[in-house]
Amino acid sequence: MISKIPGGVTAAKGFSAACCAAGIKYQNRTDMAMLFSGAPCAVAGVFTSNKVKAAPVLWDRKIVTSGGPAQAVVVNAGIANAATGKTGLNLCRGTAEHAGKVLSIPAEFVLLGSTGVIGPNIPLDRITAGVSAMSETLSDTLEAGTAASKAIMTTDTVNKEIAVEFDLPAKSGEGTVTVRLGGMCKGSGMIHPNMCTMLAYLTTDCAIRRDLLQKALSAVVQDTFNMITVDGDTSTNDTLLVMANGLSGNRCISEEDESYNVFCEALFTVCRALAVRMAGDGEGATHLVEMRVYNADTKENARILARSVVASSLVKAMIFGRDANCGRILCALGYAGPDFDPAVIELYLHGERETVCFYRDGCVQAFDEDKAAAILGEKEVRFSCDMKMGSAEATAWGCDLTYDYVKINGDYRS
Amino acid sequence: MISKIPGGVTAAKGFSAACCAAGIKYQNRTDMAMLFSGAPCAVAGVFTSNKVKAAPVLWDRKIVTSGGPAQAVVVNAGIANAATGKTGLNLCRGTAEHAGKVLSIPAEFVLLGSTGVIGPNIPLDRITAGVSAMSETLSDTLEAGTAASKAIMTTDTVNKEIAVEFDLPAKSGEGTVTVRLGGMCKGSGMIHPNMCTMLAYLTTDCAIRRDLLQKALSAVVQDTFNMITVDGDTSTNDTLLVMANGLSGNRCISEEDESYNVFCEALFTVCRALAVRMAGDGEGATHLVEMRVYNADTKENARILARSVVASSLVKAMIFGRDANCGRILCALGYAGPDFDPAVIELYLHGERETVCFYRDGCVQAFDEDKAAAILGEKEVRFSCDMKMGSAEATAWGCDLTYDYVKINGDYRS
Numbered sequence: 038m039i040s041k042i043p044g045g046v047t048a049a050k051g052f053s054a055a056c057c058a059a060g061i062k063y064q065n066r067t068d069m070a071m072l073f074s075g076a077p078c079a080v081a082g083v084f085t086s087n088k089v090k091a092a093p094v095l096w097d098r099k100i101v102t103s104g105g106p107a108q109a110v111v112v113n114a115g116i117a118n119a120a121t122g123k124t125g126l127n128l129c130r131g132t133a134e135h136a137g138k139v140l141s142i143p144a145e146f147v148l149l150g151s152t153g154v155i156g157p158n159i160p161l162d163r164i165t166a167g168v169s170a171m172s173e174t175l176s177d178t179l180e181a182g183t184a185a186s187k188a189i190m191t192t193d194t195v196n197k198e199i200a201v202e203f204d205l206p207a208k209s210g211e212g213t214v215t216v217r218l219g220g221m222c223k224g225s226g227m228i229h230p231n232m233c234t235m236l237a238y239l240t241t242d243c244a245i246r247r248d249l250l251q252k253a254l255s256a257v258v259q260d261t262f263n264m265i266t267v268d269g270d271t272s273t274n275d276t277l278l279v280m281a282n283g284l285s286g287n288r289c290i291s292e293e294d295e296s297y298n299v300f301c302e303a304l305f306t307v308c309r310a311l312a313v314r315m316a317g318d319g320e321g322a323t324h325l326v327e328m329r330v331y332n333a334d335t336k337e338n339a340r341i342l343a344r345s346v347v348a349s350s351l352v353k354a355m356i357f358g359r360d361a362n363c364g365r366i367l368c369a370l371g372y373a374g375p376d377f378d379p380a381v382i383e384l385y386l387h388g389e390r391e392t393v394c395f396y397r398d399g400c401v402q403a404f405d406e407d408k409a410a411a412i413l414g415e416k417e418v419r420f421s422c423d424m425k426m427g428s429a430e431a432t433a434w435g436c437d438l439t440y441d442y443v444k445i446n447g448d449y450r451s
Numbered sequence: 452m453i454s455k456i457p458g459g460v461t462a463a464k465g466f467s468a469a470c471c472a473a474g475i476k477y478q479n480r481t482d483m484a485m486l487f488s489g490a491p492c493a494v495a496g497v498f499t500s501n502k503v504k505a506a507p508v509l510w511d512r513k514i515v516t517s518g519g520p521a522q523a524v525v526v527n528a529g530i531a532n533a534a535t536g537k538t539g540l541n542l543c544r545g546t547a548e549h550a551g552k553v554l555s556i557p558a559e560f561v562l563l564g565s566t567g568v569i570g571p572n573i574p575l576d577r578i579t580a581g582v583s584a585m586s587e588t589l590s591d592t593l594e595a596g597t598a599a600s601k602a603i604m605t606t607d608t609v610n611k612e613i614a615v616e617f618d619l620p621a622k623s624g625e626g627t628v629t630v631r632l633g634g635m636c637k638g639s640g641m642i643h644p645n646m647c648t649m650l651a652y653l654t655t656d657c658a659i660r661r662d663l664l665q666k667a668l669s670a671v672v673q674d675t676f677n678m679i680t681v682d683g684d685t686s687t688n689d690t691l692l693v694m695a696n697g698l699s700g701n702r703c704i705s706e707e708d709e710s711y712n713v714f715c716e717a718l719f720t721v722c723r724a725l726a727v728r729m730a731g732d733g734e735g736a737t738h739l740v741e742m743r744v745y746n747a748d749t750k751e752n753a754r755i756l757a758r759s760v761v762a763s764s765l766v767k768a769m770i771f772g773r774d775a776n777c778g779r780i781l782c783a784l785g786y787a788g789p790d791f792d793p794a795v796i797e798l799y800l801h802g803e804r805e806t807v808c809f810y811r812d813g814c815v816q817a818f819d820e821d822k823a824a825a826i827l828g829e830k831e832v833r834f835s836c837d838m839k840m841g842s843a844e845a846t847a848w849g850c851d852l853t854y855d856y857v858k859i860n861g862d863y864r865s
Contacts, residue, residue: 089785089793120781122794122813155778156815271786273778350764354857364569364687367534371503372685379503380536399536401570440854443768 038203039303045198047182048219050242051075051284053175056188059167061159062115067188069164070112071171072238073140077106078280080148081251083258085275092118092125093149094276096133100148104247107280108142110238111168112150112189114223119155119273128161135165139172150236150276152191152223186221189236197222197314203303205243205287205296216243216285218303222277224315237262237277237311243300244283245290253301254279261308264340264433265316266348279304316347316434317417321441324356324413328366329421331430338375339424339431345373346420347435356418357437361386361409363395366420377424387419388412452617453717459612461596462633464656465489465698467589470602473581475573476529481602483578484526485585486652487554491520492694494562495665497672499689506532506539507563508690510547514562518661521694522556524652525582526564526603528637533569533687542575549579553586564650564690566605566637600635603650611636611728617717619657619701619710630657630699632717636691638729651676651691651725657714658697659704667715668693675722678754678847679730680762693718730761730848731831735855738770738827742780743835745844752789753838753845759787760834761849770832771851775800775823777809780834791838801833802826 047054052074056067082101084094100107111132118125129149137144151159175181186196200219207214224235245253254277262277283289290296317325328346333339346352349369355362366384370377384396386409393404393412412418418437461468466488470481496515498508514521525546532539543563551558565573589595600610614633621628638649659667668691676691697703704710731739742760747753760766763783769776780798784791798810800823807818807826826832832851 085786087782087785088787088789088791089781117778120778120793120810120813120815124814154776155782156776271782273782273785350856357857362568362570364531364534367503368501368569368685368687371501371687372499373502375502377502379534396534399534400538401534438857440857442764443771443852443854443857 039201039306040203042200042202042217044179044200045182045186045219045221046072046238046240047177047179048200049217049240051282052240053177054181054185055171055174055176056184057167057170059113059163061113061163062153067184068114069167069171070185070188071168071175072110072185072240073175074108074240074280074282076282076284077108077146078282079245079247079250080105080107081247081254081279083254083277085272087271087273089120089273091151091274092121092129093151094274095126096129097148097150097276097278100145106146107148108146109136109140110148110150110278111136112236113159113164114189114191115153116151116157116159117153117155117274118151118159121156121158124158128159128164131161132164132168136168139169148278152189152236152274155273182219182221189221189223191223192320193223194318197311197318199307199310201303201306203299205299208244208286208288210288214286216287217241218243218307220307220311222311222315235272235275239279239307241279241281242283242285243281243290244285244287245281245300249290249293249297250279250281253297253304257301257304257308260431261305261312264344264431265312266344266433266435313434316436319436321439321444322436323439324437325417326353326356326435326437327417327419327432329419329430329432331421331423332426333424333429333431334426336429336431339429340433341375342370342373342422342424343431343433345369347433350438353435353438356413357439359410359413361404361406361413363401367396370422377426381425383423385421386412387421388415453615453720454617456614456616456631458593458614459596459600459633459635460486460652460654461591461593462614463631463654465696466654467591468595468599469585469588469590470598471581471584473527473577475527475577476567481598482528483581483585484599484602485582485589486524486599486654487589488522488654488694488696490696490698491522491560492696493659493661493664494519494521495661495668495693497668497691499686501685501687503534503687505565505688506535506543507565508688509540510543511562511564511690511692514559520560521562522560523550523554524562524564524692525550526650527573527578528603528605529567530565530571530573531567531569531688532565532573535570535572538572542573542578545575546578546582550582553583562692566603566650566688569687596633596635603635603637605637606734607637608732611725611732613721613724615717615720617713619713622658622700622702624702628700630701631655632657632721634721634725636725636729649686649689653693653721655693655695656697656699657695657704658699658701659695659714663704663707663711664693664695667711667718671715671718671722674845675719675726678758678845679726680758680847680849727848730850733850735853735858736850737853738851739831740767740770740849740851741831741833741846743833743844743846745835745837746840747838747843747845748840750843750845753843754847755789756784756787756836756838757845757847759783761847764852767849767852770827771853773824773827775809775818775820775827777815781810784836791840795839797837799835800826801835802829
């Protein structure tokens, strides 16, 4: 059983966090965070599919693909360190070397993350000053994890963290131990299902073989971070990392057994919660939008159809306007790509207490406009579509398109 | 040589037009248009790739694929006749039969078009009353063509028409004759490069074999209507039709010779002009945006890269805000799909008099922010990217993302 518990990245045993105001771009707020594990961690990661990859993405990918281990993460908000050429790569090396020195670990054990404006260079002296300061304030309290989740925000309106616990067989062979998995993420604009998310860091005290950790992460991403969209723009910096230090004392997961399945379920719970919060906190968003496609012919087609609806500008604008213009949902399904029969599918709007049928038998249905408008006024708007083809299903999450999205992105740099 | 001349759909010999206020949804404005050719026309068309196709699209496609001929077009604005099942198909048949009767031509010679809200049924009696009224006011004046181009507008802010003329060898074998090609289109939202456009009708007095007409149209669409985007939403109704009645007296184009090439060039001129006007008249748009990708490895990759930039919500919002945040353009190139080397490409912003280099040698360049902001303030904003891979190039057009886009689409139906 997976239980939600308080906290985020410091919920699991052996992980501490810190943050500071390094003045990299933002003033009067924290803009750097550090995570540290007392023991080296198995590490797995998923990175942006953008051909233009930020320097920290290149740095982290090398650590992950070479097999790790990792023991620390250093993140800054405000400048992305992307499109910065060799200068950007040198900054990564300098940051990791300094962090390695103050934390007494190899530079290659230090993962990096940056988020913010593409183009400018980050001043190395501010980064190293920040790293030094944070290394002296690392704390394993829940508050330290929360503070770190706030320090990495850019246009986010709320910080995002979650933690769960579950039991696994003990290493000793007698009984079970409690394992914890927590995470934090930031992301509001530049999120799109073609990859993971902006920045997400998960920590667990589970003992699990590195290749299985990567396999679990890659699988879970498909139905969580890859199913959200805010604006269809895929960032140069998107990074999802999970670090497992094994300190819970569970018997190391080394095959795809029942323990592996429990871990995957916990990972799914954490990733979905963080992903949905990111979708709901899309830039300028006033609604979380959920689209569930079921009875599709294949899982992949269900995903494509669901994502097409939450990515549609017209659907997003209609939800902002509380206008039950269901033809736009039908239209977004139609141009998604997968084949289906428009004459048989059924389309629904689900409120907290009521469901409205929008479309059936090839025709838009007569429905109570006031009722539909009331449902569209709820904070979370849910649609579903029965494809009548098979048994595959998928759910995608997004948000509405608002004046504030345009405002935020019309003048992001200043 | 292709020369621009005044007028639109009535510029070519033998074509007349009419419009009326049928009161289908809009009040106090014209909302129906009719085109008529004195002689049967070879007809070619390109239609929406959306799986959900409006009834008039199904009707027209049948006429085009069965080889025509066609002699009239009846269009209404306000209701799309999409997601209307058998009722919608019956309305098409009823409309064509009535038009055929009053125009003394077979019902199968009548092409149909609808644009507007998806879902509602169009009242047949208003359509037939409109058809009767229009059949009595058909006129071959340029003014009649302009009035028709206004009657089919929905959220368009300006009507869109153009006509050109060019010389081709005469049928008589002696000298040349002047051939004319004109067109009108409407479209503002729901336009996306995955297909042609909302509604576009071209008329010409050129004599050309039907299969060559279709071949020319299908080719020209790739670099014109398929290269514009407003919001990434592909309509259920998109239709592009060209009717050729042969009345100019040219020797019928029956092979891919010099005359065919001249005709293709004229078709390209007309289609590009209409497509670019649609992009610039995107819902709520204040700028036309052009992205030219050159020295790409393949034509298809150049198209994909160029379209990705003009389709990016972040790029569109940045242009609205006149914020030279060039990392967003780089980012949109990066997630487009085609492979390229971010370390060698070069990115430029072109003003009427000056050019600014945004990105080179893997780094965002230092540039004069005031100069860049001034260029972004021009009505037409142009970017280009040298991919340094080959010799293929493509240009895409779009518009900025504004508060008004959100406003228009937050409450489109009322």
